[in-house]
Amino acid sequence: MSTQNISQHIKVTVDAIVFGYNQEQGISVLLIKRKIEPYTLQWALPGGFVHDEETLEEAAERELKEEAGISINYLEQLFTFGKPDRDPRARIISVAYFGLVKSTDFSLFAATDAAEAQWFNIYELPQLAFDHAEILHKAIERLRAKITYEPIGFELLNRKFLFSDLEQLYMKLLGREIDRRNFKRKVMSLGLVVELNEKAPALAAGRPGKLYSFDKEKYQQLKIKGFDLDKLI
Incomplete structure (x- = not known):
């Protein structure tokens, strides 16, 4: 197929779904409150545009550091979301990553284009920006499937x-x-x-x-x- 007449104006972002576990509070997810348009002051998953010189994984790690002040050792690629109208700014494809951590090990600190960073129980979520409710739903499904074939808990429970x-x-x-x-x-x-x-x-x-x-x-x-x-x- 000839590509001479194809014109693309597609941008790439990453979104990070960080699940936290606490024995008293259960499973939560890290959300940030946006400071910029679109969806100003609405809750969303941490994420943003990928820089030309960085990998997708590096972009996800950077966004978590910039927007929530945390570093995660390992995030697993979840899915790619690319509906044409998923972002009002432009045609934007997002590659989502997810991980599960012990939430008490982290102190959140919002910066750059995030006004707040907070853990939310996965059963008590606010309205989310963009298609982030769909992304989070996909991540919860993957997590629940994953624990039936891979051990989870070593990093989340006490040593004894x-x-x-x-x-x-x-x-x-x-x-x-x-x-x-x-x-x-x-x-x-x-x-x-x-x-x-x-x-x-x-x-x-x-x-x-x-x-x-x-x-x-x-x-x-x-x-x-x-x-x-x-x-x-």
């Missing part, structure tokens, strides 16, 4: 934890109850966690609970080769 902490993590990620007996049997059969010869301090009149930790080597193996928890959670 109650097994109920791991159960709560998965229930909050999935947004529903799980078969706790089958879940524990499956996790233990994978060798993913190790029962320690320690117990957590008893709370009130409750019995002290057994403590567990992740087997780091097994965890890394399962992250590479995956597993199947789907039928048991």
Whole structure:
């Protein structure tokens, strides 16, 4: 096909969907309040235009640093969004990235074209600018699918934890109850966690609970080769 008569005026942006986990508050997502047009003072995902000299990943990392004051070690590419009318300024294609972090490890600081940066519970979201509600929905779907074939939790829980902490993590990620007996049997059969010869301090009149930790080597193996928890959670 000849390309001599094709005229394109397409710009490229990146959007970062950073999910945060907190044992008390559950799953949240990082949003920024825009300072500039369009959608001034509306909440949106962190992101912006890709500079000519940087990669997509570098652009996502830069925007998170500029708009929320945080650095994320790893973001996974999610999807490309390119409806012709998704941005009122021009024909803009956005490449979205997502990641999951322990939200208490970060102190947010809004700068550049962001007026505020804040964590929002994924079930209590404000109205979002652009098509960011659609992007976030896609990211939540990917995250929930991902935890059925790849271990998640090593970076989100304390080094020593109650097994109920791991159960709560998965229930909050999935947004529903799980078969706790089958879940524990499956996790233990994978060798993913190790029962320690320690117990957590008893709370009130409750019995002290057994403590567990992740087997780091097994965890890394399962992250590479995956597993199947789907039928048991």
